[in-house]
Structures are given as structure tokens and as C-alpha cells.
Amino acid sequence: MQKLKRILPISTFEAITKLDFERLQEIRLRTDKPVSVLYGGKKYFLCSQGLTLERKKALTSDKVQVENALLAACEHSMHSYAEQMSKGFLAPFDGVRIGVCGTAVKNNGEITAFKDVAALNIRLPHRCKNCSEKFCSSSFFPHSNVLVISSPGRGKTTFLRDMIFQTSLFPKGLNVLVADERNEIAGMSDGKSQFDLGERADVITFADKGFAFSCGVRTMTPDIVACDEIDEKDLISLFEISSAGVNIYATMHGKNLEDLKSKISFEKIKKIFDCFVFLSDDKLGEIAAVYDKNLVLQTL
Amino acid sequence: MKALFMIFVMSACVYIGNDFAKKLKRKERLFEDLKIFCWRLKNSIGFFNEKLLNVFEKSQSECGSDFSDICKNCVSSLNNTEDKLLKKENFAKNFLTDEEKDTILGFFSCLGKSDSASQLKQIEGYEKIFEQKNEEYRKNAKEKGGLYKRLGIFAGLFLIVLCL
Structure with a gap:
């Protein structure tokens, strides 16, 4: 949870602290769009009180917040994550996977990076003990x-x-x-x-x-x-x-x-x-x- | 009373002269540390793909106090995930010119934001600037450092003579 604090915008993190972390599966940050979450298998928007289905109440993330979240996830070291970024994801810590959406940058026909990052999908892993x-x-x-x-x-x-x-x-x-x-x-x-x-x-x-x-x-x-x-x-x-x-x-x-x-x-x-x-x-x-x-x- | 005043004037002049000489030394040391940091970065990023936090943590103990302060600020920015590695307000080195401050801030603002190859090019560019500055201040410190100290002493003596 504390590691997530480093990545997320403050308002988003504060809203998440009001949720049951064990049920939180995904957090999606999109440029100038409401922050949405997958919570207990259902999709909601995130608002300052926690969850909402109303778009108007939802917290939004801007371009700078999305870019900062990406930079923070990379620990300000894009070079260390360049190979993962070229595949469209980041795995920064503890099995957390961040899907990255933006404009693909190609070099010699191969995708080498993403620019103008517009959306991040932060997937949180959970242990569901004895589910199998x-x-x-x-x-x-x-x-x-x-x-x-x-x-x-x-x-x-x-x-x-x-x-x-x-x-x-x-x-x-x-x-x-x-x-x-x-x-x-x-x-x-x-x-x-x-x-x-x-x-x-x-x-x-x-x-x-x-x-x-x-x-x-x-x-x-x-x-x-x-x-x-x-x-x-x-x-x-x-x-x-x-x-x-x-x-x-x-x-x-x-x-x-x-x-x-x-x-x-x-x-x-x-x-x-x-x-x-x-x-x-x-x-x-x-x-x-x-x-x-x-x-x-x-x-x- | 007069004797005390003269001692005070003399000490003040010597202090000012030393301070000027010290500033030149500090500049020389800071640009020397920045130059070494560039070598370290090139190795860490280009070869080991190491994260910036590790590079700053390793660097902060093996340099002069001014660069160590910069490293500490960067480590703190990285730990608190601030958007900039080094902020202008955390970089109040009054012995540097505005141009030098902007160069150093520019250097830190480009770190960690692209792939290894692009960063290595940027680092090499800044490394050349730091090398030039380091060389310039080494000469200055050698030539002018002693001069400032002597000037301080002579200015003190001159003021004492005037007072007499």
C-alpha cells in the first residue's frame, strides 16, 4: 500500500485508503478522465469518499498526473524499465503490473517506447489462499x-x-x-x-x-x-x-x-x-x- | 578600544579574502564532483541499467559537501516521488552564477526520463561542460585564490593605517 502511495496522485491515494485493499483489483488513470477501479469484480469510479457510479462525483486525473505516475513507477529511471516499456507494461514492485497506453515509438520497425502516455492500468495482485x-x-x-x-x-x-x-x-x-x-x-x-x-x-x-x-x-x-x-x-x-x-x-x-x-x-x-x-x-x-x-x- | 577595533577590521578583511578564495575552491570541487558523477552515471546507466536512487545513494558519501547536499536532495525527491529531481528552491548555492545553476538544474532535469542511449548522449554533453568549468575554476583557484587572501590582508593593513 505504501509503495502505491509513491505512484498515485495524492487525492487518488487518499480515496483508496477508504477502500478494502483486498478487494481492489485495478486502478485506471486516464488523461482528463475519471479515475476508475475494479473493486470486487465490479467497475466503479473513484471519488473522494471512496466509490461512486456517478461520473460527476468522480476524481479525474490530468496529463501531468498520469505522466508523473509513470515516472514514479519507474523510480525516475526509465532506462531501467525500457525493455518492459517497449512491451507496453511495467512491473515496478511486488507483482504489481502497470499497463501503459500511449503513442508507440518505433525504431527500425520495433516498438522501443511509448510517448504521450494517456492511460495507466495499475493491476494489483492478491493471494486468494486455497482457491485451487x-x-x-x-x-x-x-x-x-x-x-x-x-x-x-x-x-x-x-x-x-x-x-x-x-x-x-x-x-x-x-x-x-x-x-x-x-x-x-x-x-x-x-x-x-x-x-x-x-x-x-x-x-x-x-x-x-x-x-x-x-x-x-x-x-x-x-x-x-x-x-x-x-x-x-x-x-x-x-x-x-x-x-x-x-x-x-x-x-x-x-x-x-x-x-x-x-x-x-x-x-x-x-x-x-x-x-x-x-x-x-x-x-x-x-x-x-x-x-x-x-x-x-x-x-x- | 582602538586596538580592539583594529583587530576586528583586520580579521574581517582576512575573513572576506579567505571567503572569496574558498568560493573558488568550492566551485572547483563541485564541478569536479559533477564530472565524476557523470562517469559514474554513464557506467551505471549504460552498463548496469541501475536505478538513479542507487547511483545517488552511492555517490553521496564519496564527494564534497556541496555535491553531497545535491545528492541528498535528489534521494529525498526520489523517495517522496516528487516530479523534479532537484528543485530550484533546494539548490541555493550562492557561490554559483545563475547560468551555472541553470546548467546544473538542466542536467538533473534530464536524468531518468529516457532510454539509456539518449541519456548517455545527454550526460556526455553535460560532462564536457562540467569538465570545462572544472578546468576553469582549477586555474582560477590556483591563480586567484592566493591573490584574494593577500588582498584581504593588505586591505586590513590599509584600513588600520588609515585609522592610525
Whole structure:
């Protein structure tokens, strides 16, 4: 919370202190627009008393405040965050991820930075203790390739984080390699994870998944590889890992089984994963449905 | 009483002469520290991608008191996430000219706001200015420092003679 104080405009921070921090998921600062939050899964505007649905009462953030927030998040050291900025996000501390929107600056065809930053989406991670316990007591756990699917902001990473922790409770002791591309799963700071991932999790931070998979699997000999938000280009390396006898826990955007089936890469996904866990839109990290490899609905 | 007054006049003149000489030394030291800081920054930003806070914290113990004050102000600005690293009101070095103050404030205002390559270019530009200033004040301190001290003594003696 104190670290957030450094980033946010004073009025916004004071309004946030009136909220239950555990329920606060996102803070959005947009130039000359109301400050909005995702709170307990619902969208509100932020006003000096806390939350409001009325636009007129809402606090607004101006260009200078948005730019200062970005500069503060970078600790006045843009050069240290240049690579993250070129990918449109910042991971300043404790697993907090800040999405950056503005005009992309290209150099030799590649995006190198963002200028005229117009919006920041500050995503706050939370530990939802034992949210995956029900799934982890099923026969799918731990020796299956599991894909966790939900809409954005519905707790995929939180669920994955808890799954990683639950593996440490497994009597045989399984080594987990976490490919944490955006430092959201572990929130590494000074070589220490800000979230309890158990005793046997090794984290590779800010590396591409491809590198983490190829290098990490060879050097760390994991039993399980965990990664967040996979896409089409990750599937080949995931397939290779799964055929090498390593289990995979991964997450992906989607709402329901129809969404999953409609993906172009669905056939590839089906070849890799044994189990599909869909999360509920109503409660953070709550399981809505579990399907097996043949897409048959399972009861836990 | 007269003797006491003469001692006071003499001391005041010697003090003023020393003060002028000291200001030249302080200028020389400040620009020397700024020059060294530029080298350190180039290494920290260009090679280690280090954050500014770490660079200031490391620098503040290995320099003269004037630059140490600047570093402390910058560390405090970074910890309190103020929009400027070094504010004009926190930079009341009365031995510097307005132009020199603006140059130093300009240097600090460009830090941390772009990628490594752009910053290194800016730092190199300022480094040249600081080197020139440092050289200029080193010569001045050598040539004029002693002169100011002697002038102070002679002025004191002259006033005493006048009083007699």
C-alpha cells in the first residue's frame, strides 16, 4: 500500500485508503478522465469518499498526473524499465503490473517506447489462499497438463499461483519451474518472491517463455512448468515440454468452452492439455467448470 | 578600544579574502564532483541499467559537501516521488552564477526520463561542460585564490593605517 502511495496522485491515494485493499483489483488513470477501479469484480469510479457510479462525483486525473505516475513507477529511471516499456507494461514492485497506453515509438520497425502516455492500468495482485484447493484434491492434480481459462481480471494468475503453492504440499515433492514473463506470478524483488509459492518453486523472471522453457527445463529439471497467459507462439515449446515428461500449468484468456473451441490453435491446445479449468465471472478465482481432455464436463 | 577595533577590521578583511578564495575552491570541487558523477552515471546507466536512487545513494558519501547536499536532495525527491529531481528552491548555492545553476538544474532535469542511449548522449554533453568549468575554476583557484587572501590582508593593513 505504501509503495502505491509513491505512484498515485495524492487525492487518488487518499480515496483508496477508504477502500478494502483486498478487494481492489485495478486502478485506471486516464488523461482528463475519471479515475476508475475494479473493486470486487465490479467497475466503479473513484471519488473522494471512496466509490461512486456517478461520473460527476468522480476524481479525474490530468496529463501531468498520469505522466508523473509513470515516472514514479519507474523510480525516475526509465532506462531501467525500457525493455518492459517497449512491451507496453511495467512491473515496478511486488507483482504489481502497470499497463501503459500511449503513442508507440518505433525504431527500425520495433516498438522501443511509448510517448504521450494517456492511460495507466495499475493491476494489483492478491493471494486468494486455497482457491485451487478443490481442484488440487481431484485426480487431475498434480500429474496433468492443466489450462486455466477465464476473462481478463477474473483471477487466472491468482489461481495459478495457488496451484503452484499446492504442489509444495504434495508429499512426493515436485519441483516447479515458473516462467514469469511479467513478474506477476511471483512478484520477485531482490531475488525473493513476494508471494508464497511453496518450497520447491524456481522462478525465471522477465525472460521470454521460449527461453525459460528451453533453458529452464534443461538446467532446473522441473517436474512441472508453470506460465501465465500463453498464446499461439508458445504452443510448440509447450508441446515439446509435455512430450518430455514435464507437466504444464498454464493460463489463457477466454470465457467458456465455446471461446476455447473457436480459437484457431484449439487442436494444438487439445493435444497438449489434459484438463481445462474455467473460472467464474462472479467471484475471483472461483471454479465455474472443469473439462477433461475429451471436453467432458467433470464434477470435482 | 582602538586596538580592539583594529583587530576586528583586520580579521574581517582576512575573513572576506579567505571567503572569496574558498568560493573558488568550492566551485572547483563541485564541478569536479559533477564530472565524476557523470562517469559514474554513464557506467551505471549504460552498463548496469541501475536505478538513479542507487547511483545517488552511492555517490553521496564519496564527494564534497556541496555535491553531497545535491545528492541528498535528489534521494529525498526520489523517495517522496516528487516530479523534479532537484528543485530550484533546494539548490541555493550562492557561490554559483545563475547560468551555472541553470546548467546544473538542466542536467538533473534530464536524468531518468529516457532510454539509456539518449541519456548517455545527454550526460556526455553535460560532462564536457562540467569538465570545462572544472578546468576553469582549477586555474582560477590556483591563480586567484592566493591573490584574494593577500588582498584581504593588505586591505586590513590599509584600513588600520588609515585609522592610525
